[in-house]
Amino acid sequence: MDVGSGLMVLDHVQKLDALPKPTASLIRYLSAQPLYSLCDEQIIDACNLIDKCCLRIQTDDFDSDLDTLCIRTTKHEEQIFQYASTDASSRVAHWVRHFTGCDSATDNALESIAAAHSDGLLVLDEIGMCDPRIIGETVYMLGNGTGKARANDRGQAGRQVQEWRLLFLSTGEKTLAQHMAEANKELKAGMEVRMLAVPADASKGLGMFDTLNGFEDAAALSDALKARVAKYYGTPLTAFLTALCEPDKRHAWSAILRRTLEGFIAQSLPASASGQAHRAAARFGLAAAAGELATAMGITGWPDGTATTAARVCLNAWMNERGGVGNFEGDAIVSRLRQVIERFGESRFTRWESAAAKIDEHGPRTIDRLGFRKTMEHGLGDALHTTNTYYVLPESWRSEIFRGMNINAVNKELLQRGVIEPGNDGKASTLVRLPGLGTQRCYVVKTIPGLAESEARAA
Incomplete structure (x- = not known):
């Protein structure tokens, strides 16, 4: 997605922001309904998630994003995407204020950061700052959604193990394999499928300031983006929850998720693709499904298929970087x-x-x-x-x-x-x-x- 698409989203968000805000009756409705999050099998009770969202609506503290509920509805693993970039906040169209963690954090600190961002998006800026000797174990920990169990000074079980459910995005000029090689460590298959390396081609003119979109200069564009993100963060989540609770649309939303995800995998991989490639494609497909669902709900303002096309570009870049779809x-x-x-x-x-x-x-x-x-x-x-x-x-x-x-x-x-x-x-x-x-x-x-x-x- 280029900057123009991002601006289109932000312009569309202004229209969403003009819609009526959730009323007390809607909040009570959300809290009382045992929503099964669009799953026909009705195996995931989203009451806890909705309770959190209602609390954030009441306190004006929005720190979740659209993909969160989509992950819960499809029971997918945590996703980690790594992009070759130097400025995470300039590459990600986000609707949250405090979203950036740091790859140089200790295990304890990173567990706390991950738990604090559970049911949301966690962006880790610059993978190269993390110790290459432990980055592999860190990827396993974040991808598995569970922290370490620790004993207290008496040898007994210490505090409760922290858990989370997240979307991850990390940036860096080095891939995970390159960074680990500096410490003579080898990349494992489990690490590779938990942290998908997607190269960013700066020569294609899709950089942050390659197109000014009608602004006088790069500074004006940057200021406009910062101002709009700060003003309208959280608005898409409100519109999403409102659309989600329309009783006559639940099966339609479910069909969009399932159709997009299954179609994405079928059209993106050959029959001979390995199980690891299928896992990676499913994660990109989930991002595509979330985008198409948001478009169908009137949240993005994009034409149909935009999110799928963008996700497929990323998947193809990952496959080219990896060298194919084999084991x-x-x-x-x-x-x-x-x-x-x-x-x-x-x-x-x-x-x-x-x-x-x-x-x-x-x-x-x-x-x-x-x-x-x-x-x-x-x-x-x-x-x-x-x-x-x-x-x-x-x-x-x-x-x-x-x-x-x-x-x-x-x-x-x-x-x-x-x-x-x-x-x-x-x-x-x-x-x-x-x-x-x-x-x-x-x-x-x-x-x-x-x-x-x-x-x-x-x-």
Whole structure:
């Protein structure tokens, strides 16, 4: 969504603000109704949420947003989106005053911040400020919606564990994987799907001040945005609750949520997409469904489909950044093997160029050997080309290349992808007569996705 769309929303909010405010009878109605939040199965009682909203209406303290109720109605996990940005408050059209947490907060402080923003939006500004050694555990904690259990000075259970249900948005010039790599930490699949990294392309002219929207200069645009947000925050929530309580519209709202979410996933992913990609698509789809619901309720002023289009752009950017819709663990396994071959293919794999099981005596001596490398020529003339086959020793395979990983899962994944050649007995390793070592088992690596491209770039 560009700044023009954001201004359109704020202009539309002025119209919403002119509508009659909730009356005492509406507040009593909201408090008394056991709303089941648009779920046909009626499994989520939203009374507590409505009570909170009524309290905020009475005290003029609005700090929830539209997506909150949509999360509850669809029983989705907490969502965390990370955008490459330098100013969170300038990128997010929000209707709350106090919304920004800090990624540099301690565990205790961040738990309190998350709990204080429960049923709302929490924006964490600049992921790079968080300690890269613990950022992974922090993502798990925020995504799971539960703080740590702590004991008191007598070894007994301490205070009650804090819980929350949130939408998260974090910014930063580094992705979670890049930030963790600074502390030699590896990104896990669970972290990746809990914190979806969406790159922001500043060259597309969608920056905050790339289009002034009729204002004299950037300062005037900034002042106008700040003034309107400060004046009209909370107004969309009031309109949302009013529309939500229309008895004859509940099934229509439910249909919009379900249709948008299911259609978004079906149209955005191929049938072969992994479960992790489906989880990510469901989160972007939830954002799309919330936007379309708000549009149908007359809250945004957008044309139908605007929110879905914006969410799909973000999902596509996430998939491109990730490298596809495959299984993250499988991609990580192949990536680790490819990195080893790229770094040590010449230095730690002994040259084996003859048909006989003999070491190339004219080749450089191999220090700290991982295995052997056999180069084969194919074709004639201009079509002549070579391929390398790597024979990795079992101990190097287990204790160095894939150290800390489940070797059975590694072998299964690489066999399924055709990266390693199975033995005649169906095992992942193959009996091979190796130069100077005799016949023994090793892992035969023939095809590594992406390796040919990297070798071509290097050439």
